[in-house]
Amino acid sequence: MRRFALCAFFLIILSSLAFATAALKNGPAPAGRDQSATSRTTQPSGEEVFKQNCGRCHTPPMSISPRITGTVIMHMRTRARLSRQDELLLLKYMAP
Amino acid sequence: MLHPRHRRRYVCSILAIALCLALIGRVVAQNSSPVENHAGYIPAISGGAGYIHNVDGGITTLEPQINPVLLVPFGSHVLLESRGTFFGFYQRENQTSGPFKGQVFKSVDYAQLNWLANTHVIASAGRYLLPFGLYSERLEPIWIKNLQDAPITAAIGTRTSGSGNGFMLRGTVVQKPSYSVQYTAYFSALSNIDHLQSARVAGGDASVYLSHARLEIGTSYQRFLQDRHINSGAVYVSWQPPSVPLDIKAEADFSYNGRGYWLESAYLFQQLPVPSFFRRTQIVGRMQQFFPSNGGGNSLPRVDTQRFDAGLNYYVRDDLRFISSYGRSFSSQGNANIWNVGFTYRFLFPLWPGRSK
Numbered sequence: 001m002r003r004f005a006l007c008a009f010f011l012i013i014l015s016s017l018a019f020a021t022a023a024l025k026n027g028p029a030p031a032g033r034d035q036s037a038t039s040r041t042t043q044p045s046g047e048e049v050f051k052q053n054c055g056r057c058h059t060p061p062m063s064i065s066p067r068i069t070g071t072v073i074m075h076m077r078t079r080a081r082l083s084r085q086d087e088l089l090l091l092k093y094m095a096p
Numbered sequence: 097m098l099h100p101r102h103r104r105r106y107v108c109s110i111l112a113i114a115l116c117l118a119l120i121g122r123v124v125a126q127n128s129s130p131v132e133n134h135a136g137y138i139p140a141i142s143g144g145a146g147y148i149h150n151v152d153g154g155i156t157t158l159e160p161q162i163n164p165v166l167l168v169p170f171g172s173h174v175l176l177e178s179r180g181t182f183f184g185f186y187q188r189e190n191q192t193s194g195p196f197k198g199q200v201f202k203s204v205d206y207a208q209l210n211w212l213a214n215t216h217v218i219a220s221a222g223r224y225l226l227p228f229g230l231y232s233e234r235l236e237p238i239w240i241k242n243l244q245d246a247p248i249t250a251a252i253g254t255r256t257s258g259s260g261n262g263f264m265l266r267g268t269v270v271q272k273p274s275y276s277v278q279y280t281a282y283f284s285a286l287s288n289i290d291h292l293q294s295a296r297v298a299g300g301d302a303s304v305y306l307s308h309a310r311l312e313i314g315t316s317y318q319r320f321l322q323d324r325h326i327n328s329g330a331v332y333v334s335w336q337p338p339s340v341p342l343d344i345k346a347e348a349d350f351s352y353n354g355r356g357y358w359l360e361s362a363y364l365f366q367q368l369p370v371p372s373f374f375r376r377t378q379i380v381g382r383m384q385q386f387f388p389s390n391g392g393g394n395s396l397p398r399v400d401t402q403r404f405d406a407g408l409n410y411y412v413r414d415d416l417r418f419i420s421s422y423g424r425s426f427s428s429q430g431n432a433n434i435w436n437v438g439f440t441y442r443f444l445f446p447l448w449p450g451r452s453k
Binding site for chain 2: 043044051052055056057058059060061062064065066067068069070071072073074075077078079081082083084085086087088091092094095096
């Protein structure tokens with residue numbers, strides 16, 4: 001049974017990677033992904049900071065009321081140890 | 097003593113310089129001001145809620161819970177944040193038969209005042225979550241974790257209540273376009289106050305985040321400073337490949353009571369060529385092993401334990417999902433099947449009406 005469980009786990013890992021590879025071959029990357037590649041050596045945009053940091057722990061929210069955007073980003077800056085620069089970029093991106 | 101004419105010239109010069117400084121200050125303030133956005137800073141209520149139907153080794157447990165988070169900013173540099181937990185735990189009277197009975201456990205997970213001084217320093221005082229490894233501070237909320245049962249090693253570095261009472265410093269040491277280095281250092285005092293228990297501990301955490309690869313590598317250390325003084329440590333990796341909705345996390349922990357590791361992988365069907373309905377599906381797998389030392393204990397198993405979990409989650413929206421998982425635990429004390437079914441919901445709304453800037 002233990003061997004079966006281990007096999008099942010690795011099967012999930014392998015199928016994840018297989019799905020991922022298939023997805024890469026079959027479909028273009030979603031909008032916005034190309035932007036991250038263009039500015040590898042320059043300062044990232046707010047969108048890049050959002051994608052790079054929010055998804056590290058949770059699914060990013062679709063929208064946040066502008067009235068509380070500043071509050072929420074202060075909270076996330078504390079949790080995720082974001083820099084002041086990231087905070088300003090996120091504010092500009094999420095509540096332009 | 098200045099001549100009256102010179103005095104007048106002197107006063108005029110001072111006024112002119114002051115006026116120039118004021119104008120320069122105003123221009124600098126406008127340029128450096130974060131008011132290039134319309135973000136509002138009014139208090140908010142956030143958090144998670146959910147219900148989990150758990151069957152562990154044939155014993156059914158009903159687990160409703162809500163974890164409200166209160167956020168009260170004072171300007172754009174000071175934030176008061178607090179999270180409470182109301183966790184219901186209901187089992188059948190004779191474990192496998194009879195009516196369900198139980199109670200709601202209440203706790204304050206954190207209640208801290210943060211001063212966001214600058215990039216390098218965020219100073220916190222009050223009650224905070226012990227920052228040890230990946231799980232306790234980042235993945236523990238019900239609406240975040242991919243599998244509802246905590247890893248076995250989550251008890252390492254989080255004694256005695258998962259929270260500390262004291263001071264914490266954290267921030268970004270260095271930030272470059274391709275990487276950043278973060279740190280956390282804390283000290284907690286002993287507290288036996290009801291709902292606010294904490295141990296006397298000191299510790300820290302450091303991590304490097306490679307932003308282009310979206311790869312984070314970190315380590316945590318903690319010294320337990322009461323009763324038997326022990327060291328605990330962890331190393332962890334978190335990776336979300338930029339082009340694939342894959343989330344891989346792994347952590348290895350050690351302490352006086354034992355050592356272990358867990359490895360978790362989650363994949364969202366977002367990019368698969370399947371009907372859009374199925375693209376909200378996520379599959380999760382996790383395996384873990386734990387090897388006790390010195391008899392184990394302190395919420396850790398006393399015998400070698402291995403566990404495997406597989407989960408299937410469905411995101412109805414970004415804030416609402418149905419979760420399900422199956423796990424099997426192996427140990428010399430007996431193997432067991434663990435089932436979880438339920439839903440989680442994340443909420444976030446302003447505490448009172450207000451306008452953005």
